[in-house]
Amino acid sequence: xxxxxxxxxxxxxxxxxxxxxxxxxxxxxxxxxxxxxxxxxxxxxxxxxxxxxxxxxxxxxxxxxxxxxxxxxxxxxxxxxxxxxxxxxxxxxxxxxxxxxxxxxxxxxxxxxxxxxxxxxxxxxxxxxxxxxxxxxxxxxxxxxxxxxxxxxxxxxxxxxxxxxxxxxxxxxxxxxxxxxxxxxxxxxxxxxxxxxxxxxxxxxxxxxxxxxxxxxxxxxxxxxxxxxxxxxxxxxxxxxxxxxxxxxxxxxxxxxxxxxxxxxxxxxxxxxxxxxxxxxxxxxxxxxxxxxxxxxxxxxxxxxxxxxxxxxxxxxxxxxxxxxxxxxxxxxxxxxxxxxxxxxxxxxxxxxxxxxxxxxxxxxxxxxxxxxxxxxxxxxxxxxxxxxxxxxxxxxxxxxxxxxxxxxxxxxxxxxxxxxxxxxxxxxxxxxxxxxxxxxxxxxxxxxxxxxxxxxxxxxxxxxxxxxxxxxxxxxxxxxxxxxxxxxxxxxxx
Numbered sequence: 001x002x003x004x005x006x007x008x009x010x011x012x013x014x015x016x017x018x019x020x021x022x023x024x025x026x027x028x029x030x031x032x033x034x035x036x037x038x039x040x041x042x043x044x045x046x047x048x049x050x051x052x053x054x055x056x057x058x059x060x061x062x063x064x065x066x067x068x069x070x071x072x073x074x075x076x077x078x079x080x081x082x083x084x085x086x087x088x089x090x091x092x093x094x095x096x097x098x099x100x101x102x103x104x105x106x107x108x109x110x111x112x113x114x115x116x117x118x119x120x121x122x123x124x125x126x127x128x129x130x131x132x133x134x135x136x137x138x139x140x141x142x143x144x145x146x147x148x149x150x151x152x153x154x155x156x157x158x159x160x161x162x163x164x165x166x167x168x169x170x171x172x173x174x175x176x177x178x179x180x181x182x183x184x185x186x187x188x189x190x191x192x193x194x195x196x197x198x199x200x201x202x203x204x205x206x207x208x209x210x211x212x213x214x215x216x217x218x219x220x221x222x223x224x225x226x227x228x229x230x231x232x233x234x235x236x237x238x239x240x241x242x243x244x245x246x247x248x249x250x251x252x253x254x255x256x257x258x259x260x261x262x263x264x265x266x267x268x269x270x271x272x273x274x275x276x277x278x279x280x281x282x283x284x285x286x287x288x289x290x291x292x293x294x295x296x297x298x299x300x301x302x303x304x305x306x307x308x309x310x311x312x313x314x315x316x317x318x319x320x321x322x323x324x325x326x327x328x329x330x331x332x333x334x335x336x337x338x339x340x341x342x343x344x345x346x347x348x349x350x351x352x353x354x355x356x357x358x359x360x361x362x363x364x365x366x367x368x369x370x371x372x373x374x375x376x377x378x379x380x381x382x383x384x385x386x387x388x389x390x391x392x393x394x395x396x397x398x399x400x401x402x403x404x405x406x407x408x409x410x411x412x413x414x415x416x417x418x419x420x421x422x423x424x425x426x427x428x429x430x431x432x433x434x435x436x437x438x439x440x441x442x443x444x445x446x447x448x449x450x451x452x453x454x455x456x457x458x459x460x461x462x463x464x465x466x467x468x469x470x471x472x473x474x475x476x477x478x479x480x481x482x483x484x485x486x487x488x489x490x491x492x493x494x495x
Contacts, residue, residue, distance in 0.1 A: 002025045002026075002027060002028075002097060002205050002269075002352070003022055003023050003024055003025050003095075003096045003097060003205065004022065004023045004025075004096075004203065004204055004205075004273055004277075004321060004348050005020070005021065005022040005023075005093065005096045005170065005172060005201075005202075005203035006019075006020075006021050006022075006200060006201065006202055006203070006277065006317055006320060006321065007019070007020050007021075007172055007174075007179050007181060007195050007200060007201040007203070008020075008179070008195075008200045008201075008312050008317070009179055009195045009196055009197040009198055009199050009200070010176075010177065010179075010197050010363070011197040011198040012197070012198050012199055012200050012307070012308055012311065012312055013311060013312050013313075014311045014312065014313045015362065015364070016362075016363060016364065017360045017361055017362045017363070018091075018174040018175065018176065018177070018178070018179050018360075018361045019174070019179075019312070019314075019317060019358060019359065019360050019361075020091055020093050020172040020173075020174045020179060020358075020359050021093070021317045021321060021356065021357065021358040021359065021374075022083060022093040022096060022172065022321075022356070022357060023321050023348065023353050023355075023356050023380065024070070024082050024083075024353075024354045024355050024356075024357075025350060025352045025353055025354060026352040026354055027352070028352070030352070031352065031354070031416070032072055032073075032074075032080075032354045033072070033073035033074060033354075033402045033403070033404065033412055033413070034070050034071070034072060034073060034082070034354050034355040034377060034402060034412055035070070035071065035072075035073045035399065035400050035401065035402035035410075035412065036068070036069075036070055036373075036375060036388070036395040036399040036400050037068070037069045037070070037071055037081075037395060037400060038066060038067070038068050038069070038392060038393055038394050038395055039066065039067055039068075039069055039081075039084075039140075039144070040066055040393065041063075041064045041065060041066060041144075044059070044064040044140075044144050045059060045140070046058075046059050046060040047059065047060065048137070048140065048141065050078060050130075050131075050133065050134070050136060050137050051075075051076075051077055051078035051136060052077060052078060052113070052131070052134060052136050052166075053111075053112075053113045053130055053131030053132060053133070053134060053136075053137075053166055054113055054128065054130045054131065055130040055131060055132065055133060055137075055163060056130070057141065057159075057163070059141075062144075062145050063145075064144035064145060065086050065087040065088060065144055065145075066086065066087045066144075066391070066393070067084045067085065067086035067087070067143045067144050068084035068085050068086075068371075068373055068388075068390040068391075068395070069081035069082065069083070069084040069139060069140075069143075070082040070083055070084065070355050070357055070375070073402040073403060073404070073412070074404055077136060078136035078137070079136060079137075079139075079140055080135060080136050081094075081139035081140050081143070082094070082139060082355065082357065083139065083357035083359060083373075084139060084143055084357075084359075084373070084390065085359055085361070085371035085372075085373055085390035085391070086143050086144060086146070087391055088146070088147045088148070088175075089175055089176050089361055089370050089371055090143065090146050090147065090148060090149060090151075090152060090173065090174070090175050091149075091172075091173070091174045091175070091359035091361055091371065092139055092142060092143045092152055092171070092172065092173050092174075092359075093171070093172040093357060093359065094135060094138040094139050094142075094169065094171040094172075095134075095135040095138060095169035095170060095171050096169065096170035096171070096172075096203050096205065097135070097167065097168065097169060097170075097205050098168040098169060098170050098183060098184070098205060098206060098207045098208075098260075099168065099205065099206050099207055099260060099261040099263070099266065099270070100168045100185070100186070100207060100259055100260060100261060101259070101260065101261050103237065103238075103239060104185060104186045104239065104258075104259050105186060106237075107186060107233065107236075107237035107239065108185070108186025108187045108188055108189055108233070109186065109187050110132070110164070110165065110166050110167065110168075110186070110187045111131050111132035111163070111164030111165060111166055111187045111188070112131045112132075112166045113128070113129070113130060113131035113166070114126075114128065114129040114131075115128055116128040131164075131166040132160075132163045132164035132165040132166050132187065133159055133160070133163050133164075133165055133166075134165055134166050134167050134169070135167065135169060138156065138169070138171060141156075141159060142155050142156050142159070146173075148175050148178070149173035149174050149175040149177075149178045149179065149180045150173075150178065150180060150221075150225075152173040152180070153173055153180050153182050153192045153225055154225065156171060156182060156190075157182070157190050157192070157225065157226075157227065160184060160188055160189075160190050160227075161188055161190075161227060161228075164187040164188045165184050165187060165188075166187075167184075168183075168184050168185075168207070169183075169184050170182065170183045170184075170203055170207075170208065171183075174359065174361055175361060176361050176362075176363045176370065177363075178194055178195075179194070179195040180192055180193070180194050180195070180225075181193055181195060181201060181203070181208075181209070182225075183207055183208070183209055183255070183259075185227075185230075185255075185259045186259075188227070189226075189227045189229075189230060189233060190226065190227055191209060191212055191217075191224070191225075191226045191227075191230065191255055191259075192224065192225040192226065193209050193211075193212065193223060193224055193225075194222070194223045194224070195305060196223075196305065198307055199305040199306060199307050199308075200281065200305065200306060200307075200308055200312060201304055201305045202273070202274045202277040202278055202302075202304075202320075203274075203304075204269070204270040204271070204273040204274055205269065205270050206256075206260060206261065206266055206270040206271070207255065207256055207259050207260030207261070208256060208260075208274075208304045209255045209256060209304055210254050210255070210256045210301075210303065210304045211252065211254060211255075211304075212224055212226075212252065212253055212254070212255050213251060213252050214226070214230065214231050214250070214251045214252070214253070215251040215252075217230070218231065231250075234253075234258065235250075239258045239259065240253045240258055241253075241254070241257045241258055242254060242257070256300075256304070262300040266300075267297070267298035268344070268345060268346065269345075269346045270346075271297060271298055271299060271300065271302060272297035272298070272325075272330070272345035272346065273323075273345075273346065273348050274302045275288070275295055275296065275297045275299065275302055276297070276320075276323045276325055276348060277320040277323065277348070278295075278302065278303070278306060280316075280319065280320050280323065281306070281308045281309065281312065281316065281320065282306055282308060282309050283309065284309060285306070285309060289328070297330070297345055314358060314360065314374060314385065314441070314445075315441060317358050318356070318358065318374075318376070318380075318385050318437075318441075320348070321348055321349070321356055321380055322348065322349035322380035322381050323347065323348040323349055324347035324348070324349050324350075324381060325345065325347065329341040329342070330342065330344055330345050332347060333381075333426045333427075348380070349379060349380035349381040350379065350380075351379050351419065351423070352379075353378060353379050353380045353383075354377070354378075355375065355376065355377050355412075356374075356375070356376040356377075356380055356383075356385070357373060357374070357375060358373070358374035358375075358385060359371070359372075359373055359374075359390075360372040360373075360374065362448075365448075365451070366451075366453050367453065368389075368391050368453035368456060369389060369391075369448075369451045369452075369453050369456060370391075371389070371390040371391050372387055372388065372389060372390060372448060373387075373388050373389075373390040374386065374387050374388070374444065375388060375399065376415070377411055377412040377415045377416070378412065378415030378416045378418065378419045379415075379416075379419035379423075381419075381433075382415070382418050382419040382422050382423075382429075382433055383415045383418070383419070383437075384436055384437040384439075384440035384441060384471075385437075385440065385441060385444065386399075386411075386440055386443075386444060386463065386464065386467050387443075387444030387445070387447055387448055387463065388460050388463075388464075389451065389456035389457070389459060389460055391456065392456050392457040392460060393457065394457070395460070396460055396461050396464035398410070398411045398464050398467070398468050399411050399412075399464065408472065408475065411464075411467070411468070411471065414471050414472070414475055415471070417475060418433075418471075418474060418475050418478050421475075421478045421479055421482040422478045422481075422482065424482060424485065425478075425481050425482050425485050428481045428485070429477070429478050429481050429482075432474060432477045432478065432481075433474065433478075436470055436471070436473075436474045439470055440467060440470055440471075443463055443466055443467070444463065447459050447462075447463050
């Protein structure tokens, strides 16, 4: 899945929370309906079988806890639980699809499903060989069983080492204290880095970690973790591209250079998104435009992490994950530049946004109210984040009842309709959409201020009733504005 992620450490946020957030986007030409769900321990599978890779994993010896999830509404390709928060105040988002290079794939091939050849009993029959784990599976296999972000990294790492994966992915974990980012490397290897408390991380669909300390990963594991054999695997396959002086130890290297890519496609599809996010959050820290720019949309060395110029809010996270290069010649809705520049780079807020989950863990809140899952569906320039207490037994029907049938009874489908209508009359709808986003955001913050752990589910329901009214009102306004702009409009006064 093409996605965009931001991770924020607790000393970089406005209230001391940890925040991890990701747009889940469909591939080009596809739109994947999503819904919200709470998975109770009784509903967690005891024997898991992947739809895509046919891998089977026994979970019967593990004790799961309750967790929230954002699965696909249509399960023909499996669950795709996407993101959630469990009862131990651990949040997880999976996955950000990453790029790699041929050297890595040659050294540790991806573990793909090999279908059976022939029929049983035939002399040349070859039985099916399952593939590894992938985005379809990861949240379901990890989140119900971990008590900390670090434990999440280690559990997923052990699954990757044992079963492998058929795709390159980045996975975020957080708890009340730490934020971690794990990247898969080839079929069975992985690296993970803790996000410094005073920093944020931006991640498009590209392997991102740009500094790794093997010594720390192999000993203390304070800020880095990895596959046990990573050092020898790198050396045996000549993957480290660091230029070193004679005798200099090889403890620190750049994984982005060793394991990632820097292709022409990256410069159109990936690096511009990091440039856009960091340009917004650190407007004065670097020169972003002009002949003397420190970084351009096509720079391969945009930092993986930065200290922000001000503490980051939920609204900042929503804004950067909705960006379409506002204020530049690359804005598809703007008037600057040319038709070519306005369509040169892939926006973050794209038509194919399926859902945005902003997972906030608040250390100061009462137990049972610390985990907040801010949710939006559809194209991000046109939607709003709604705050939901995650540690409840069920989610309001307006968010959970998405089906294949388009319906305004569904928050997902109503947002899809608003985005499709408003796109053609962007400037005419902008003011109404901004007012809607502010109202819904304010309702969420107000609910969190007044929250009662014993009334969390009822608080969610009350907020969603008002959300449904506000969203319906916006749909009516956008429908009117877009209808007035239809080309077959005519009035006697026109003549």
